[in-house]
Amino acid sequence: MKTNILTVALSLFSLMAVAQKSEIKSAEKAVDKGNYTEAKAEIEKAESLLADANDKWTERFYVAKGNTYLGTGENVSIEDMLTASEAFKKAAEMGSNEAQEGLLNVRNSLVQSAVEDQSAENYKSASDKLYTSYELNPQDTLYLYFAAANSLNAQDFDTALEYYEKLRDLGYDGAETEYLATNVETGEQEAMPKEQRDLMIKTDNYTDPEDRELPSKKGEIAKNIALIYINEEKMDEAVEAMEDAKRENPDNVMLLQAEADMYYRMGDKEKYNEIMKEVLEKSPDxxxxxxxxxxxxxxxxxxxxxxxxxxxxxxxxxxxxxxxxxxxxxxxxxxxxxxxxxxxxxxxxxxxxxxxxxxxxxxxxxxxxxxxxxxxxxxxxxxxxxxxxxxxxxxxxxxxxxxxxxxxxxxxxx
CATH class of the missing domain: 1.25.40.10 (Tetratricopeptide repeat domain)
Known part of the structure; x- marks a missing residue:
């Protein structure tokens, strides 16, 4: 009797595995055809059987799920982007190179969509997408910086303050070298990673390479924190925020300028002039x-x-x-x-x-x-x-x- 039970159990396991493989394959084919609604339906079926899959098919499932929810990368909701990224993360942890590429595609899609939102002055949506991109790779604090700026443009001061204070606490500086080249077709300068820029210059598509030094953004961040406090009529907090920033960067001209701007906004023009004269000593030309x-x-x-x-x-x-x-x-x-x-x-x-x-x-x-x-x-x-x-x-x-x-x-x- 026990032998018969084991045989039945093995048969059911085999049938479930076959069904899951079939649904994963169906999802992959639907993705290839661009039919993402069908792919989602197949993924949902396969997910209910995931506990019985081996590592190879589990990895393949998560890659398929990531590709399904990412779709073409255009007009994709943040929720679907997050679902795709979580799936790709799980597959990447299992060693999938395709999943690593998928994560990069998710982030690129988020950033591109945020750029479009920003151009349309839909700053709140742009901020949400940029912050999501930052969360997917917290080492890339540049996206947190842009998320803060978009929140400020959206007049979402609470969120902007949260992001700027996080940047301050992380010690974000923002000073870097920007690598530029001119797109022959459009005639416009484009920024890109140095290795990519150097490679593109070897083609006929880009010319005029240029390295541009971007200044530190600590002064701007401190100023914005202070100005948000001023906007909320929290003058003591504004002054304290600026003093904290100056203690860490006593010779930063941008911070002195920011402090002067703060006092100007507060209506203290005499203090503004006093500080601006200090700035003048450091930048006399x-x-x-x-x-x-x-x-x-x-x-x-x-x-x-x-x-x-x-x-x-x-x-x-x-x-x-x-x-x-x-x-x-x-x-x-x-x-x-x-x-x-x-x-x-x-x-x-x-x-x-x-x-x-x-x-x-x-x-x-x-x-x-x-x-x-x-x-x-x-x-x-x-x-x-x-x-x-x-x-x-x-x-x-x-x-x-x-x-x-x-x-x-x-x-x-x-």
Missing amino acids: DPAIYYNLGVTTAELGDTEGAVEYYEKALELDPSLSEARMNIVVAILAKERELIDEMNNLGMSKEDSKRYEELEEERLEVYEEVIPYLEDAIEHDPTNAEIIRTAMNIFNALDEEEKAQVLKEKLEELQ
């Missing part, structure tokens, strides 16, 4: 720093100091048209105080005399601003706002010929 100092110095009411900063910015970068316009705005700001006082004067002899003095000072402001307006028009001859401002000032100075020339120029532009 950066026109952007002089320009930014000009902006806040003007906001603090120091017109002369603001003009000096703008002029230095233009000395370093003559193309900074905004600096020229801001010089004009800073100088003409003096007129506002004069007009306010003039409007508050009465009709007495003393008031009339004071009015004349103020009017003279007003004309002196116009004389002071003329060279800057002419310089601005020379560098930006189609800027109607600059031309109109200069025309009005020449009219106020009774320089009618110059005003008429500008009027005609303005009419030509219109």
